[in-house]
Amino acid sequence: MDAVPRDLLRARETWRHRHLLDLERLTAEELTAILDVAAVIKQESDDCRRKLSWLAGRTVANLFFENSTRTRTSFSLAARRLGADTVEFSASGSSLSKGETFVDTARNIEAMNVDVMVVRHGTPGTPHLLAQQLECSVINAGDGAHEHPTQGLLDIFTIRERCGRIAGLTIALVGDIAHSRTARSNIWGLTKLGAHVIVCGPSTLVSRGWEKFGVEVAYDLDEILPRCDVLNLLRIQFERQATRPFPSVREYALLYAMDRRRLERAKPGIVIMAPGPINRGVEITPDVADGPHSVILDQVTNGLAVRMAVLWLLTR
């Protein structure tokens, strides 16, 4: 058995939540605690390459009611890197189409002695409802357009790693804010940690309502670009839109795609992020996605560290 660093034991002792459902209700101290644990784990595991045994004997179940490749893989690998066993369960579609309620599905899986259930669902709040019904810990791996807390955490972790801090940075979330759970988790996490957050995109996808939460609302990317330290380019969620919120993809790309021309207007050290999957040519052009400012692949590695940290904190 590898020894668990004392910092991590202490962090887990003081952690007071059984579930990770959203970032809205976490404090700045709690967010920082998760990021710090993730940093230690990343180092201890040799950039998440080395397998540890801290969660040996534990079982983590992935219950995905909605398709996912990277989040699911990331959670599975994170659990196994910590020595836990994993159970995979896909149940695409709603209770209505399956004829079994989501609570029954989850209870069945829990009965296999699961310690942590990672839940993704297309409807906001479903992980929260399961958390009330289950004995095990629940991690929200994305609930509709509501939140995706580990994605928010890994984005924030990546920014902190690159820029050394969060407070005082100007960070723009660009694109389909209305339908993005990643946007919401980023907004809560970043504002609590003292960043200046801008949401930018077509007015049909970016609500003025966000101003009530201390977020700047902008529609002109070229205007805000010179002020930004970080750009997080969110995917257009065509599948969640009831009616098309903008006339054409071509028009969207003209107004909001991050390309080389725009990069020239940005700060020299600008960090370009995208939670993936990306629509190349829509939100970001290939040369920018693969260029030196892009941290898209760091985000993937950091996703492992952050998810290992969350799994560690929730199991006791």
Add this chain to the structure above:
Amino acid sequence: MARLWIRDGRVIDPASGEDRQTSLLIEDGRIAAWDVTSAEAEQVVDARGLIVAPGLIDLHCELREPGFEEDETIHTLTRAAQRGGFTSVVCIPETEPPVDTQAGVEFIRQKAGRAGHARVLVVACVSKNREGRELAEIGMLVEAGAVAFSDGSRAVQNSELLRRALEYCLMFDKPIFNHPEVAELSHRGIMHEGLVSLVLGLPGIPPEAEDVMTSRDLRLAESTGGRLHLLSISTAGSVDLVRRAKSRGVRVTADVSVAHLVFTDEKLRTFDSHFKLQPPLRSASDVEACLEGLKDGTIDAISSGHAPRAREKKMLELDVAPPGMIGLETTLSMVSTYLVRTGRLTWIEALEKLTIGPARVLGIPRGTLAVGSVADLVLIDPDYEWTVEPSRLVSSSANTPLLGSRLYGAARFVVLDGQLRPALAATNGS
């Protein structure tokens, strides 16, 4: 000669503005006299500590039989009404097949008559098969006993059809009950569109979905001279539009469901599907506007919004769970607990909206304690404390977000057609 003497209660009769300690005598199913200090009666009720009021009338409860007996039957609906202090309930048919034939209306009236716990007033469909395309046979449905016409939760989207319906109903002097909601604007929505829906990422139903149709309906009522009742309005915009229409003399009435006076969209933060209603729970300022509208007479009635749904349907995800909560057994307690005890409404103001207000919407001689009127009454224990639990509810469904809540005030007895019957506060928790 059957006589019932109700002694020493606080008699509140909003129709006449009376609110005082006195005794009533009921004879042969009618109010025989007020201020009866001694009487020879077969039955005497000591009403000290109780409020004696006209039996409650509900303008908006959903009927699920035939077609959805797993949610509620006519029998359990009338039992729930009696328990809740209602002597008359207007049933909006959410049934399969829809109530668009004489046989459909007669079936409900017959079943309700057999159950005998409350008077059931049947609303029939305004359109054939509730499709919103062609007028139902309104004249024949009136003959069968329909009191009003409505496609219920499916608002009449076709303006031409609504115009014709308002015009046609003039012949029978019956109102059209329309629930104002523009389908294209509420499409896929789960909750009120506002800051809370923004945070929760839940698709919103903007208040304009209601306001736009309210505006259209009022304009059509004005031009045709027809009688329009707006079912369960919920927005500040609607209240304002109705207020202005009334001042112009448009023949319009409106109700608000008790849930929309008590809860706001903040409740959706729990993700509890019991708070998913149609119309959706609105913002605090909309709730304020509805209360204001009640006080100044813009809104005529408080309705139960009773929408029973079987447990398994409400256990689904928020987007697929059907909207609605039950209300017949909790409306009076909610009004008492959240509106009267908090000082938002006085008892006489609240009871007006539950008795004479709805009676006037329908144009029926109920909701009054005037001498000679039919003896439908409710006796309310304003201090009765109870906890809402499935075991205390007689409705077939227990879909209410109030489960576990402590409420104050409930009906102890109703008098239906001169006959004394027990209500919720007359039974112990079991």
